[in-house]
Structures are given as structure tokens and as C-alpha cells.
Amino acid sequence: MSFGVDRSIDLRHDTICMAAASHRPSPIAWLIAPAVLLFVLFFVLPFAVMAMMSVYSGNPVTNPNAYPTTRHYERFIFDTAGIFHDALWATLRIGLVTTVISLLIGYPLAHWMARMHSRLGHALALTAVIAPLLTGIVVRTFAWMTILQDKGVINTTLMSWGVIHKPLPLMYNEFGTVVALVHIYVPFMVLTLIGVIGRIDERLEQAARSLGAGRIRAFVEVTLPLSLPGILAGSLLVFALSISAYVTPSLMGGTEVLTLPMLIAQQVGTSFNPNFAGALGVVLLLVCLVIVIAYNRILARLSGEQGLA
Amino acid sequence: MISRRSMLRTGAIAAVATVGAPSILHAQTKTLKITTWGGKWGDIMKATVLPAFEKEFKCTVQADQAFPFMPKLQASPKNDPLYDVFHTNSNEQWSALTEGLVMAKITAKEVPNIADVYPYAVSDKIVGVTIFTSAIGLGYRTDKGIPVPKSWKDLADPKLAGQRGGYLIPVNSLGQCHLMMLGKVYGKGLQDLDAAYKALEQLKPIKLVDFTGQMEKMLLSGEVSEGVIHDSGVLRYEGANRQPVEFCSPTEGVMALEQVLNVTPGSKVKELAFSYIDYMLRPDVQKLLAEAVWYSPANKKVKLSEKYDARLLTTPEKVATLIQPDWKWYNARKDDIDARVTRILKG
Structure with a gap:
């Protein structure tokens, strides 16, 4: 009897201790606290301010006459100016094309680096991939301008050789913009993919080949599906960076390229309309969220739900 | 005999005084917050013009060179604005006035040197006061065998297809000036x-x-x-820095690119702000800056060296060729113009 009583006391004591432990923040929570704080301060709060500004006629903090309105969203949705929908489509198109090309260039490179046995070779290749990141985006874009413009390296060389008689349209269009963006963002794709491909057990591919699969089939049916998490992460990273790019499309696009970030900068910097700029920012974010969720689900389904979603 | 307690107390006071002295001194010195350009202009301002002003008026000047300034002023409270003196081109001053962020007019009562400026500097097309102006015209290469331009219409020469340059009109006031000039040259006036x-x-x-x-x-x-450019963007490539480029003032007139100073109504150091504008209009300061960056001074009394005097707008006759845009009119329809020109130039 007394034994039973003692046991029940022990159990209650254990339960109380577990409850107390569950209420105490784990050490990992303290470690992520700075990141959460930064996220709240520099994303959630500014986004909330931007979203609030987008539904006001002016700045409600400095202008007491500012009133709630949906006119900024109506301006975008009805697009009587005839440029906003085009700008959104151009933004997404440039983002998608840049992502696909970065993947096509980055995947083979990452695969080669991940399977490299020479430490020195790996270090040199990694340095080559990282090197562009050591230079600012503006400088890199200006470098592309000197290469692609009408009097640039390519056109001048081809014309001096007599291959062409008038400059090729390499700049002031989407082509030039995408070329410069791919150069800037390929390292992000490669660095993301190296880690994932490096963790795939090479013996799985060897097993597939010993069972009769050719090189290509072994890659397509074994390595590629296993690297889908890296493809997803790298693609989302490059896509997010591309659709929010401002400097490169502005300098490389000329009159042919107008993206939402360029329109947002125009509204803030030269039309002095932060409210409409806020509405454009919210639209861009919502459209991107829809695309990212859809992409995530499609890849998860393709890879048989390998922890992607 | 010095006790340990008194020594600790003395040490603590000395430490507080050492740490606090700069901020106490700073609190006693007035601070003037201004906007100003970077580049060569900014170098001279920081190296010469602003230190001399600080010394003479016993103040500190905080100069913001990070453009665009207007959104930052918009975001600051009107009764405690981010800037005391707002230096921009004329179009932005009009936008700022619409939002009540700058004063409508500054007179010789507040800034005595205004009595000596050309009329364009305080005309009804200006909010605040112009301290310098540039002429917007055509810059061209002298080594490409193209005819020397005389008119704005020469930019449309078919031989210049793909070789002519302009601005993204929604974001650049030179592009906006060019658009208005096209209305004047090809139509009924700047507003056509x-x-x-x-x-x-x-x-x-x-x-x-x-x-x-x-x-x-x-x-x-x-x-x-x-291409369309202001005179200083071409004239500065002279002497040892000579390049095969030249500037043309078209016969139909040149558009004015004004450097305008204004004071924010909520400034806590308004008198100092007016003194700064007055200082910037002094003949010696005007000469220094004009000859450094090839800007035409607004003060009539400035005597520039011969080579600058020959090319810049320094006489009433030359100043008469300046055409000042009506930025109030333009800003009121900027969104529609932006959309229209974007559609025209795309594709």
C-alpha cells in the first residue's frame, strides 16, 4: 500500500518536472533568438509599415489628413497606364529565365566539384566560384556593360574581324539583363547544390550502374531525384534574388526592361509616392509567395515527398 | 593628505568629464543639417566650403550626399525635419512644396545676397533660391564625322539612329526637360x-x-x-583632361538645370540655415565652386576667370537664353507622362 503511494508521488513529481522543463526555453531557442529578433525588426516590422502605407492616401504619421483607401491597388489591378501588368510579367519572366539558366550552368559545375577527389582542385574551383561575390553588384554590372555595349569588347572585336557590320543588340534588352543576372547569381546556385550533391552516397549510383543502368540513366533515376532538395533551395534563392534585382535591370535593360523593383524605386525616388510603392511591394510579395508554394509542391510530388514540403 | 575616498571621487569626476566633454561641447554648438551632391562638388564642399562656414559661424554641418533626399525628408516629422537646408534640382523643390516640406519663397530680407542674383534665380518658376544653373543642351563627339548640331531637331538626324542618347524620362529631370523642349520645338510650346x-x-x-x-x-x-546633357558634363573635359566632346547650345534655347537651396519650415536653426544660403551666394564661394565644376553662378557680381566666363552663363544676354520649365505643371501630370513615355520607348 505504502509502496503504491510512494510510486504515485514519484510519478507526480516526474510529471511536474517534465511540465516545468517543457515551459523552460531550450538552449536552441536562445540561439535562434537573435535571428528571430532581426527577422522581426528588419522584415516583419518594415513589411507591416509598407502594407499599412499601401492602404493609406499619404503617410498617416506625418500627415493628419491621410485616409484609408484601396486606390493604389485599384491603380495596379485596372492598370489604365498599361505598364504595371507588363512590368510584373517581365519581372517574373526574367526571374524564371535567370533561375533556369543558373541551374543549367550551376548543376554540372556543382556535381563536378562535389565528386572531385583532389582537395587542391576543389579549393581552386571553390575560389573561382566565390571570386565574383568579392566584387560589388554595381561594379560587376558595369563590367558587363563594357563587354556587351555597342562599343564593347564583343561587338568591337567582331566588327574588327569583319564578322559583323553593325553591333549585335547584346545590351539594353532582356538578354543583357539576364546574362548579367546569371553571372551574379550562379555562385548562389552552385554553393547550395554542392552541399546536397556531396552528401549523396556515390555507391547508390554505382549500384544502379552495376545493375545495368547506363551513366545517364543512373544520373536521372538516382542522383537527380536525390539532389532535388538542393535544386529547390538553389532555385528559390536565385529566383528571389532575381525578381528583386534593381541595379542590374536598370543599367542593362535600357528602355526595353521595366520590372516591378524599378517601378517601386521610381515611385519612391522620383514620384515621391511611397503608398503606391508599398502596394507594388505587397503585390510582388504575394505573387512570389504563390509561385514559391506551387514550385515547392510540384518538386515535393516529383521527388516523392522527400522532406521538401 | 589625500584620502582614498577623495582620490576615487576626483578620478570618477575626471573620467565623466573626459567622456562627456565632447557631447557637452557638441550640445552647445549648433548643428546644421544639409543635403549636397557628391563627386567633385562634394569634395570641395567637404574640404573647403563647409569647414570655412563652420569656423565662421561656430557650428557643425552634417552633409547628406546619399541621393534621393526627398523620400528621407518625407519620412521625417515636419516639426523636426531631417534637413535644415534642402539642396536639390528645381523639380524636387516643387514636389517638396506641395507637401509643405520647404518654404515657398526666400527673400533678400532673410538672405541679403539674394539682392545680387539674376532674376531667374528667384523667378516664379523657382521655389527657394537658385545658387547655380547649368544649361541643358546637346553634347556630341567631334571625332565621329557627324554634323555639328545647331538645333534640338538635329538629334533626330537618321544618321544618329542608335547613336543618340537621352534619359529615362520618369527618373531624370534632364529627360523631362528634353520632353518639354520637344513640345516647344515641334509643337506649340513646352506644354504641348x-x-x-x-x-x-x-x-x-x-x-x-x-x-x-x-x-x-x-x-x-x-x-x-x-546626346542630351548639361554644359558642365562636357565643358569639364578641357585642358589636360581634354576629350573629343563638345557642347552645343541649340538655337531654340537651353533648358535650365538649377541647383536650388531652400529651408525647411520646421527647422530649429532657421537663422543658421539662411546664413548658409547667404554664404553659398557670396561671390568668392560662388567663384570657387563655379570654376571647380563648371556651373554658372547665380550671383551677378561674380567675376570668373576668362575661360569660364567665355563658356558659362555669366551675362544678362547669355542668361536670357535659359528656359525655365514649369515644374508645378509637370509634376501634376507626371504619372500620366511616365506611363505614356514608357509605352512609347518600349519595344
């Missing part, structure tokens, strides 16, 4: 937008940039043979 749009269509293909520095680079590299 239909004629301007039609003329703009005829300028395609045209290479467009978003700031004047980039136009300079395009002219210098030969990427364009002729």
Missing part, C-alpha cells in the same frame, strides 16, 4: 505634350540612361555620338 510624344517616337532607337554621369560615360566611350 502630344507634339512632344510624336517627336519622341521619331528619336527611336535611342539609348537611355538614368543619370547624367552615365551619359558622360557614354559620350566619352563613343557609345553615343550625340
